[in-house]
Every structure is written in structure tokens, then in C-alpha cells.
Amino acid sequence: MPDEVLTIRQMCDLFEVTPRTLRFYESRELIFPERRGQRRLYDRRDRARLTLILRGKRFGFSLEQIRQLLECYEPGGTNRTQIAATLKVGRDRLADMERQHAELAEAIAELKAQIAEAEHRLAGMPADLRTG
Numbered sequence: 578m579p580d581e582v583l584t585i586r587q588m589c590d591l592f593e594v595t596p597r598t599l600r601f602y603e604s605r606e607l608i609f610p611e612r613r614g615q616r617r618l619y620d621r622r623d624r625a626r627l628t629l630i631l632r633g634k635r636f637g638f639s640l641e642q643i644r645q646l647l648e649c650y651e652p653g654g655t656n657r658t659q660i661a662a663t664l665k666v667g668r669d670r671l672a673d674m675e676r677q678h679a680e681l682a683e684a685i686a687e688l689k690a691q692i693a694e695a696e697h698r699l700a701g702m703p704a705d706l707r708t709g
Contacts, residue, residue: 582618
């Protein structure tokens, strides 16, 4: 399917997104399908861009960050600028995710301790007092 163009329905099926999602990304100037009357046709470039958009969203990048990274692309070039920018954004996001992970792990441990404490206290009460 390298040079094949896809309809909006085919794109939705291939990427498991809704037509609304594709139109939204188009309105944000992240993808640029060819227009033939009312039909939108997506080429290899659009598929590549959508792959990167969805990956960026999964990693928690903002649409603005994704747009900026896509704008760095140089067809036929080394894409050094795009790669360097992606590394910086990726490293920053990874640091945020690791911080959130640590905070979540701490909150989970605290909640488990609170649950264990409550279960222990409840188990030590007479049965008629356990149900409140």
C-alpha cells in the first residue's frame, strides 16, 4: 500500500480512529488529505504523520508538540533537527512520566496500608459493630 491513497473509512479502519478524529487532526493542520469534492484521500505521507500523531498522543505529547515535531521533517534530508527535537521532548516527557509513576506508587502503597489498617481494626471489632 506504499503509494495507494485511502478513503477516510479505510484510514479509520487501519488506525482504529473515528472520522471525527481525522477531521480534527486535519483542522489542526497535522495531516493534509487530498480533497476531491467532498472526499478526503490520504496518501503515504498522511499515514506516516498519523502514525506519529497517535504515538505522540499515547506518550502524552501535546498536539502543539506533535505539530512542531512534524514541521521539522525534511523530505529527503537527514532529519537531524526533527530527531534532536523529538529526543528532547521525549526525554522531558519520560522524566514527567517517571515522576508521576513514583507519586502513583507512593499513593498506592499508602492506600494499601490504609486498607490493611481498616481491615485489621474491623476484624478486631465484635461482629455486631462491624456493619455500622
